[in-house]
Amino acid sequence: MTIMLEEIKSQPEILARLQVEAEEIVGDLAAKVMDRGIDLIILAARGTSDHAAVYGQYLLTYMTGLPVALAAPSLVTLYRRPLKLANALVIGLSQSGEAADVNEYLAAAREGGALTAVITNNSESTMAKSAEHLLLCRAGVEHAVAATKTYMAEMALLAMFSLALSTDQAAMRAEFAELPRHIAATINLEEEIKVRTERYAFIDECVVLARGFNQATALETALKIQETSHIGAKGFSAADFLHGPIAMIHRGVPTLFFAPSGVAMHGLLETALKVRERGGELIIFSDDESLLSLGKHSFPLPSVAEWLSPFTCITAAQLFACYLALAKGYNPDRPRGLTKVTVTH
Numbered sequence: 001m002t003i004m005l006e007e008i009k010s011q012p013e014i015l016a017r018l019q020v021e022a023e024e025i026v027g028d029l030a031a032k033v034m035d036r037g038i039d040l041i042i043l044a045a046r047g048t049s050d051h052a053a054v055y056g057q058y059l060l061t062y063m064t065g066l067p068v069a070l071a072a073p074s075l076v077t078l079y080r081r082p083l084k085l086a087n088a089l090v091i092g093l094s095q096s097g098e099a100a101d102v103n104e105y106l107a108a109a110r111e112g113g114a115l116t117a118v119i120t121n122n123s124e125s126t127m128a129k130s131a132e133h134l135l136l137c138r139a140g141v142e143h144a145v146a147a148t149k150t151y152m153a154e155m156a157l158l159a160m161f162s163l164a165l166s167t168d169q170a171a172m173r174a175e176f177a178e179l180p181r182h183i184a185a186t187i188n189l190e191e192e193i194k195v196r197t198e199r200y201a202f203i204d205e206c207v208v209l210a211r212g213f214n215q216a217t218a219l220e221t222a223l224k225i226q227e228t229s230h231i232g233a234k235g236f237s238a239a240d241f242l243h244g245p246i247a248m249i250h251r252g253v254p255t256l257f258f259a260p261s262g263v264a265m266h267g268l269l270e271t272a273l274k275v276r277e278r279g280g281e282l283i284i285f286s287d288d289e290s291l292l293s294l295g296k297h298s299f300p301l302p303s304v305a306e307w308l309s310p311f312t313c314i315t316a317a318q319l320f321a322c323y324l325a326l327a328k329g330y331n332p333d334r335p336r337g338l339t340k341v342t343v344t345h
Helices: 003-009 011-021 023-036 047-064 100-111 149-165 170-177 179-187 190-200 212-229 265-277 306-327
Strands: 040-044 068-070 088-094 115-120 134-136 205-210 232-237 254-258 281-286 297-300
Touching: 003 011, 003 306, 011 023, 011 149, 011 179, 023 115, 023 134, 023 149, 040 047, 040 100, 047 068, 047 088, 047 149, 047 212, 047 306, 088 100, 100 115, 115 149, 149 170, 149 306, 170 179, 170 306, 179 306, 190 297, 190 306, 205 212, 205 265, 212 232, 212 254, 212 306, 254 265, 254 306, 265 281, 281 306
Parallel strands: 040 068, 040 088, 088 115, 115 134, 205 232, 205 254, 254 281, 281 297
Antiparallel strands: none
16 A cells, blocks of 8 residues: 555544544634634645645635635745735645745734734644644644645644634534544545546546635645646636636546535536537546536545535545556655655745
């Protein structure tokens, strides 16, 4: 078994542990936000952590109604612009805690009056040691270069924070409590995914589509495939895809669709039909029979609330990326030319 697979399979346990061990510190941060009257949240990250931030942007806005933005660290690190953030919360995300540009952005945010917090997996990192509020992923050391369990832990902490900021969400809290079980059920798709990815051993491109909460899934899935299989995988919002990029679809192009039940599903169904009309080969991840029936290959996901579906979707996507790399003869644990910590300024 590869290290990447081991880390994918550890995710139900990690999530169950986070739900217990991180509850108090997440609640403390939420209380501080409410005490200060915060009316803006900014999420600063790079790479995989930036995709977790995309999920956080959707979910925090959905749960609180507050505007949530993704930071542009270069405005601080390259253009040296001051920040005015007296009523803002800025959360930095980095699995290593050594993202230099995110750390610099956090420092500038504090100087600009912001309340700051960090989400990281490394308690000894630069980010952790400088944090006003530290939310640890508690995922254990991640040995594979392609991040899996730390991505899920980052999303889980953002979900817990969103729940802590909202009121009267007993049903949603109960749904979240059941999530480790659903992730474990998704991991049971492993053998089916392994067999079906063999068909794609010789592809050099693919498209990944989703929408809403799963916009993060499309971006992160494309990145995982880029990292481990070294091909031109491109992730899009299904809505944006219709505004031009659909022209890239031609016969046989593998197109991964993440389309769980929810309000975004109807539009995804229409987009899937248009891709099929152009000859694209559909690979469907869904809990809906009407969508699953469209796929050349389809993978039935557990049925969960739409706001939690990025957890089950990305679990299946991680398995797909890992087995695609293996089918192509690559080691998914050690992608060529990549290291675990990438430093940008």
